[in-house]
Amino acid sequence: MQLNRPEHVRTALTAFTAALLGTHTAMAGDAGKVDSSLLIYSETNRVKLAEGVVDLNKQMDEQKSYALHLVFDALTGASPNGATPSSHVQTFTGASGHAGYSTPAGEIPLDSSFSDRRFAVDGSISDQISRLTMGSVGGHLSWERDYASLGINGSISRDFNRKNTTIGMSAAYNHDTVSPIGGAPTPLASMPAASVSVGEGEGEGEGGGGGGGGPGKGKDIGDVVVSLSQVLTRYTLVQMNYSVDRESGYLNDPYKLLSVVQDEGSAAPGEPVDYLYESRPGSRTKQALYAELRQYIAGTATDVSYRYFWDDWGIRSHAVDLIEHIPLPRGNSLEPHVRWYSQTQADFFRTYLVEGHQIPQYASADARLTAFDAWTYGLRYSLPVGEGNELGFSAEYYEQTGTRAPPNPPGILKQYDLFPALTVFMLRIGFTHAL
Amino acid sequence: MPSSSTAPFTIGTRGGHVVATYSAMASPCEILIRTADAGEARRLASLAHRETLRIEHKFSRYRDDGVVHTINHSNGGPVAVDDETSRLLRYAGQCFELSEGRFDITSGVLRRAWTFDGRETTPDRALIESLRANVGWDRVEFDGASIRLPRGMEIDLGGIGKEYAADRVADLLTAEAGHGVMVNLGGDIRVTADGEHRWTIGIEDPARDRSALGQLDLAAGGVASSGDARRFCIVNGVRLGHILDPRTGWPVADAPRSVTVVADTCTAAGFLSTLAMLHGTDAEAFLAAQDVVHHCVR
Secondary structure (H helix, E strand, O other): OHHHOHHHHHHHHHHHHHHHHOOOOOOOOOOEEEEEEEEEEEEOOOOEEEEEEEEEEEEOOOOOEEEEEEEEEEEEEEEEOOOOOOOOOEEEOOOOOOOOEEEOOOOOOEEEEEEEEEEEEEEEEEEEEEOOEEEEEEEEEEEEOOEEEEEEEEEEEEEEOOOOEEEEEEEEEEEEEEOOOOOOOOOOOEOOOOOOOOOOOOOOOOOOOOOOOOOOEEEEEEEEEEEEEEEEEOOEEEEEEEEEEEEEEOOOOOOOEEEEEOOOOOOOOOOEEEEEEOEOOOEEEEEEEEEEEEEEEOOEEEEEEEEEEEEOOOOEEEEEEEEEEEEOHHHOEEEEEEEEEEEOOOOOEOOOEEOOOOOOOOEEOOHHHOOEEEEEEEEEEEEEOOOOOEEEEEEEEEEEEOOOOOOOOOHHHHHOOOOOOEEEEEEEEEEEEEO | OHHHOOOOOEEEEEOOEEEEEEEEOOEEEEEEEOOOOHHHHHHHHHHHHHHHHHHHHHHOOOOOOOHHHHHHOOOOOEEEOOHHHHHHHHHHHHHHHHOOOOOOOOHHHHHHHOOOOOOEOOOOHHHHHHHHOOOOHHHOEEOOOEEEOOOOOOOOOHHHHHHHHHHHHHHHHHHHHOOOEEEEEOOEEEEOOEOOEOEEEEEEOOOOOOOEEEEEEEOOEEEEEEOOOOOEEEEOOEEEEOOEEOOOOEEOOOOOOEEEEEEOOHHHHHHHHHHHHHOHHHHHHHHHHHOOOEEEEO
8 A cells, every 4th residue: 555655654644634633623712701800999988889790701613702791880879969068058959859968067068869770781792704804793781770871882803914913993882861860950950949859851750751851861972993003022012092982962960060159249258059950061072092002021011001082071181001910920910000190171160150150051060070180009919710710809099189179269168178089999809710 | 719729820931932831731831922911921821721631631541531531431332422532533543554553542551561660571471462452443443423442442542632732722822812832742842833933942862851952943833752761671681662563562672762753733743753663773764754854862
């Protein structure tokens, strides 16, 4: 038999090994993984949140994969309602429309009826479209007592230059419905006295769907992200993206108020005479540029990123983020993290309105729309637990500083800190299980 | 918790690559990956580790949950096999044909008659003859979907498994990473093309621990060695290496101490190096006829 002559062995062997190795079945591959985590978020004296997250990734074959992301969180505590402190006790209508709450003299009014549960689910399918092109489509659904969101998204990315360059584009559309408890208040209308139902519709509680457009207010959000990632050297990776996001519809926070205070020369300068519901423009266009550099040096990875954000509400922000990934013996690793953030205030941000002055078309005292700086310090430690599993612990401390109050507030407001610092502790325990 | 956990792999860097090391198939295993991303390195290392363990568990004859154990304990009955097992068995059959019966996955039982501890020994000829009755791939019924071993026979994929795993892991990581990698499972090596990069592989002299015999410079391909200088016995003053010829039941006379072969894949290199050993005195002639890069140590 010709086959058995030594010089023919190699030729035949090439065909035999190709048959053995050529097909890719029964591969362990990235069969999938489940990430689960529990987050405890605690603002000092304010909002507390517990959040459970389950992430499922399932690789069906070498191209196709499915992802499912489930979030459940429960939130309690108090949040500033936008009103200024007073030398008297202040009483506000509660979010329920009936149960009011009072703020002691001299304190920043906090809406203590803040309590909610949120459930969110995201799913997506990714598949290879051609040898170098990946695509994905997904959906999003979230629900809480007074807010629901429904969305779709898709992305496409293509590798170039022997996979050293990846260009991607993604787009998402969400339709959100805000159903404020007690109905959506009329912007810049006075908050009624406690124990009186509020709202422009007849909404008594959620889903009432009465006249005047009902309690549900819609909001449409579309965004597009264009991204580029480039392997520069064997140790260096750069990623950049530009995003634009357009929101339109009901963009107010229905629970935020503005105090109308008495002017200098009045009977009680700085004391509130009225509380108005906030009023924001009906649209917002946000844009951001993001750049990230990942450098691998002697086993550690350094990740530096910068993000510049601007919108047509007048907010500009800068964020610089630094993460160091330090591998430790036996598969353990440590990740210190520091982040600096600074933003300017929205054009229509007002700490308060002054009695007798013209009321602007748009005004909000929401602390998130003011100018502030913030630092975040974090540390994550992860360790392998058995085959392919990983347990991670992370702790973060967030501190908001440099919040700026208007230079010369009337009367009694001079003696109060209108923006007390916000500090937050976050603890997260996560477990990754390989399927 | 932390103290009782076993780290599946460790990660470091070497010569511009991330190197992940783990232990599997009774060997130190090493993966070299080019990436600047620690998370990506960990993901690929985890994939490599899992794929190696999967193959080890599935085809080890020592694990009672593997397919080889099932086949070896079938008492003469047929055993249905999955696609991957079928392909490995078909390949083993082809190796048997190609080697004219020298390479035989049923020959493992012969090891019961031999102890390769470097000492003078008197072989038990009766035992060897009785064991030979249970050797011979040509007596196995295999139709691609199921296998039936005559009672008393056993198969051992140890001569194929580690090389096969090196190729599978390398192919898997290359597809996942989008660039070439090096996979070294205890000396069974496979490298895949990574642009202009060439891989340097040192060949150790089995007779002198850790001294390099030479270096290979490869863009892509497989490297495997056969032979273990420490495993031999002496019969009537003649040194016999541990490679057994299934056709006789005896160690191959005048086999090289070690043979290292470079081929397209680690699986092919492994077969060629083993078959060269089985050619004994003619090992060099056999290798020369194959037109492959090789090192042969006498």
